[in-house]
Amino acid sequence: MAHYRASESKREQFRRYLEKSGVLDSLTSVLVTLYEETDKPNNALDFIKQCLGASGPDPAELEALRTELSELQQKYDLLVKENKELRSRLLQHESLPEDGAAES
Structure with a gap:
């Protein structure tokens, strides 16, 4: 049972780290934009990359x-x-x- 709690604690720390660094907000924003697209792109991953500025x-x-x-x-x-x-x-x-x- 201790192993489960340690693992949960690491997850919680990681989640707080993602929140603090703004990653969760950025991902949420991009996913909302994708959700609101009337014409869904063929490649959702490329759409996400483009929104995040990762694609060239x-x-x-x-x-x-x-x-x-x-x-x-x-x-x-x-x-x-x-x-x-x-x-x-x-x-x-x-x-x-x-x-x-x-x-x-």
Whole structure:
């Protein structure tokens, strides 16, 4: 009988730990959301993961982000190149003596 009480005590401690850390509230909230869904998802576990933020981005979304990153990287490279060219031209113009200064 002592073994049963020790086991029950551990369960109770674990339950309090889950309550204190907010796990029970989060799980309850997700399960209520799933219950209230009119169109139940085919995969309830994926739904729960998504609600808890455990699943990664959608593969299509991930590919779109990769494409956007590639485009932005190309744009960045062009802007860096343009910036270097403009700085070089600016330095050339600054190093030339001004027309009015040469006549004085």
